[in-house]
Amino acid sequence: MKRNAKKLVSLMLVLLMTFTLSVTAFAVSEVSRVSVTINGSSDTARGFCWYTEDESGTSLQVAPVGEDLTAATIIEGNSYEAMDKYAHKAEVDGLTPGTKYAYRVGDSESGTWSDIGYFTTSDSEEDAASFIVISDVQASNEENFQMAAAVMEKAVAQLPDHEFVVNLGDFVNDCTNEEWDSYFRNFAFSNMNTTLIPVAGNHEGNLQWFKFNNMFNIGAAENSATITGCYYSFDWGDAHFAVLNSNDMYPMSTAQINWLKNDMNASDAQWKIILMHRAVYSAGKNINKPDTLIMRDMLLPVIDELGIDIVFAGHDHMYFRTETVKNDAVVETETVTEVWNGKETTFAVNPAGATHILPSTTGTKRYSVNEDAMSPILDCAAIARDTKEGGVFATVELDDEHFVYNAYIVDDETKETTLIDSYAIKKTEREAPVEDYDVLPTDHFLTLPQNVINFVKEIIWVLFTYITKVLPGMIF
Numbered sequence: 382m383k384r385n386a387k388k389l390v391s392l393m394l395v396l397l398m399t400f401t402l403s404v405t406a407f408a409v410s411e412v413s414r415v416s417v418t419i420n421g422s423s424d425t426a427r428g429f430c431w432y433t434e435d436e437s438g439t440s441l442q443v444a445p446v447g448e449d450l451t452a453a454t455i456i457e458g459n460s461y462e463a464m465d466k467y468a469h470k471a472e473v474d475g476l477t478p479g480t481k482y483a484y485r486v487g488d489s490e491s492g493t494w495s496d497i498g499y500f501t502t503s504d505s506e507e508d509a510a511s512f513i514v515i516s517d518v519q520a521s522n523e524e525n526f527q528m529a530a531a532v533m534e535k536a537v538a539q540l541p542d543h544e545f546v547v548n549l550g551d552f553v554n555d556c557t558n559e560e561w562d563s564y565f566r567n568f569a570f571s572n573m574n575t576t577l578i579p580v581a582g583n584h585e586g587n588l589q590w591f592k593f594n595n596m597f598n599i600g601a602a603e604n605s606a607t608i609t610g611c612y613y614s615f616d617w618g619d620a621h622f623a624v625l626n627s628n629d630m631y632p633m634s635t636a637q638i639n640w641l642k643n644d645m646n647a648s649d650a651q652w653k654i655i656l657m658h659r660a661v662y663s664a665g666k667n668i669n670k671p672d673t674l675i676m677r678d679m680l681l682p683v684i685d686e687l688g689i690d691i692v693f694a695g696h697d698h699m700y701f702r703t704e705t706v707k708n709d710a711v712v713e714t715e716t717v718t719e720v721w722n723g724k725e726t727t728f729a730v731n732p733a734g735a736t737h738i739l740p741s742t743t744g745t746k747r748y749s750v751n752e753d754a755m756s757p758i759l760d761c762a763a764i765a766r767d768t769k770e771g772g773v774f775a776t777v778e779l780d781d782e783h784f785v786y787n788a789y790i791v792d793d794e795t796k797e798t799t800l801i802d803s804y805a806i807k808k809t810e811r812e813a814p815v816e817d818y819d820v821l822p823t824d825h826f827l828t829l830p831q832n833v834i835n836f837v838k839e840i841i842w843v844l845f846t847y848i849t850k851v852l853p854g855m856i857f
């Protein structure tokens with residue numbers, strides 16, 4: 382009898398263990414939506430974000446390529462409930478500059494891991510950088526995400542050694558789980574193998590509070606609000622990049638503008654580049670809207686004051702590149718044609734202003750050229766065209782003297798890649814660092830009075846602009 386009881390207890394224990402293990406195994410869900418972003422120094426640190434359907438651990442392993450990734454130290458992060466799923470975030474620091482790393486994310490306890498991904502750290506001792514720029518995927522169904530991903534595949538093929546990918550915002554259309562899943566599933570081949578530079582678009586910012594910051598693990602600038610996106614900066618090669626949040630209040634908050642001034646003035650990089658979503662030079666359907674007009678009025682003087690070389694922006698789903706501009710007017714620039722990287726290239730030499738580039742859309746929602754774009758926008762255009770026949774991507778390669786930009790269209794039908802625009806700059810002299818600049822307050826409370834003044838001023842200005850410039854253009 383005793384023996385039978387023992388047997389029964391053993392059997393029950395085995396059944397209990399089997400049940401517990403199977404429940405645990407069932408509860409551990411697959412890793413999805415993996416991204417690697419700037420979080421600290423681009424030379425030595427990264428932020429990781431991923432999602433699971435159910436609650437699980439948050440573990441990260443990172444190792445230089447060639448070393449055993451499975452033996453790497455397990456870094457534990459944090460997870461929280463977001464969008465009826467679980468968002469996981471972890472960070473790594475102390476990496477070696479200029480090194481290719483392998484990584485995987487998941488739950489170390491259950492041994493559930495993502496596929497192995499890769500990224501490369503920058504090296505601030507080096508001058509060169511190369512990257513891909515895409516914008517406004519903004520798809521709302523699987524087919525359109527697939528079409529945009531096919532454009533991204535061509536971009537990767539065009540610049541296989543790129544070090545990072547800039548996405549100028551509007552990743553998705555309605556910010557639903559289905560859209561984010563589709564975006565990450567179709568773009569995993571790129572996102573898993575690079576550092577992604579996400580820019581907050583209005584489709585994941587305005588009225589979609591916290592969605593952008595729930596999706597990426599970015600080291601936002603001090604005092605940057607994270608409700609509608611965030612702003613941050615980083616260095617790569619001899620370039621300094623400021624990523625703005627153009628969802629951040631109309632007009633753009635004084636805190637963000639002051640941060641941009643402090644951030645750019647503190648940099649001694651040869652190239653100063655802004656990445657933002659709403660374009661201040663474009664000729665799509667959005668350019669005459671009050672939010673964009675106010676942003677033009679607020680930002681153009683700042684871009685001039687800071688000596689910004691390039692502004693990349695999206696939002697208006699058509700292709701636009703300005704000549705060199707300053708004070709909202711074209712500045713004549715000399716050119717020289719030389720062989721660079723084995724290719725004959727025409728360079729603008731030491732341009733005394735900024736070039737604004739809107740590389741249309743990588744997706745399928747494409748706008749016509751708005752001939753009523755507010756003056757003098759079209760007068761400043763080097764090229765303004767629609768891209769109805771395909772999705773667009775752009776590539777940039779730079780060093781301490783050269784900035785070389787190319788834009789390509791991938792035909793929807795033939796899938797052929799065609800160059801649609803090229804632009805290059807040569808700087809013959811080292812840009813002098815800015816000295817004795819005032820460090821401005823970036824605290825939202827301290828800058829509130831200035832925000833109120835700007836708001837009143839800009840509302841009056843935009844009403845005046847509509848009455849005197851926009852409406853007459855629409856009527857006559």
Ligand SMILES: [Fe+2]
Pocket residue numbers: 551582583584658695696697
């Ligand atoms: Fe947009």
